[in-house]
Amino acid sequence: DIQMTQSPSSLSASVGESVTITCRASQPISNSLNWVQQRPGRAPNLLIYGTSKLQSGVPSRFRGSVSGTDFTLTISSLQREDSATYYCQQTYNTPITFGQGTRLEIK
Amino acid sequence: EVQLVESGGGLVQPGESLRLSCAVSGFGVSDTYMNWVRQAPGKGLEWVSLISSGGTTFYADSVKGRFTISRDNSKATLYLQMNSLRPEDTALYYCAREMDYGEEDDVFDIWGQGTMVTVSS
Numbered sequence: 001d002i003q004m005t006q007s008p009s010s011l012s013a014s015v016g017e018s019v020t021i022t023c024r025a026s027q028p029i030s031n032s033l034n035w036v037q038q039r040p041g042r043a044p045n046l047l048i049y050g051t052s053k054l055q056s057g058v059p060s061r062f063r064g065s066v067s068g069t070d071f072t073l074t075i076s077s078l079q080r081e082d083s084a085t086y087y088c089q090q091t092y093n094t095p096i097t098f099g100q101g102t103r104l105e106i107k
Numbered sequence: 108e109v110q111l112v113e114s115g116g117g118l119v120q121p122g123e124s125l126r127l128s129c130a131v132s133g134f135g136v137s138d139t140y141m142n143w144v145r146q147a148p149g150k151g152l153e154w155v156s157l158i159s160s161g162g163t164t165f166y167a168d169s170v171k172g173r174f175t176i177s178r179d180n181s182k183a184t185l186y187l188q189m190n191s192l193r194p195e196d197t198a199l200y201y202c203a204r205e206m207d208y209g210e211e212d213d214v215f216d217i218w219g220q221g222t223m224v225t226v227s228s
Contacts, residue, residue, distance in 0.1 A: 030211055031211065031212075032211050032212070032213065034214055034215070036152070036215070038152075043201060043218040043220050043221060044152065044201070044203075044218050045218070046216050049208060049212050049214040050208065050210060050211070050212035053208075053212065055214075055216070085151075087151065087152055089152075089215070091205075091213040091214070091215075092211075094157065094165045095154055095165070095168070096142070096154040096157070097154065098151060098152040098153070098154065099151075100151050101151040
């Protein structure tokens with residue numbers, strides 16, 4: 001199984017700041033890496049797919065990238081509604097696996 | 108409108124069975140891959156099972172041999188039959204549509220709101 005190691009587990013930032021979340025796969029997954037947002041009490045919601053492609057309707061301040069084996073989600077110009085838990089997800093093969101999640105608090 | 112609505116959750120005792128349903132609207136339940144994902148209270152997301160458009164099924168090791176995914180095209184419904192339930196199966200169960208966006212981009216683009224399963228004596 002492909003293990004997805006996500007960091008940090010939590011972080012706190014202020015409105016207008018930028019944050020970066022990192023996800024590392026235990027083996028090559030090509031670009032089959034998605035980022036999912038889950039607001040408290042809500043179902044997950046797709047943000048980024050294929051490492052860097054923005055899902056329709058998602059603000060452009062969300063950006064995905066990769067450097068070597070490290071996939072990153074960067075959120076710029078933080079808004080209060082960005083308070084959520086973010087998960088990376090690999091769909092390269094089954095079992096599909098998620099990172100442990102990063103809880104983002106907006107101060 | 109494309110929508111997924113789960114039902115069938117509840118409180119059961121260890122060893123008992125439960126069948127979850129996911130009503131599909133706005134597309135055909137066999138048109139694409141469909142998945143079940145669960146989330147234990149206060150924990151992260153865990154993929155459980157998928158059924159391909161061709162009917163091939165896959166399971167997480169933690170549920171293999173106990174859970175069965177299926178669908179009924181005439182009822183536009185996805186199912187998860189859960190047998191020999193354990194306390195560690197306690198979770199909110201989501202169904203999710205998986206779409207092929209091309210270039211190896213498989214995404215869970217539509218999620219239901221989930222149905223809660225509690226396994227406790």
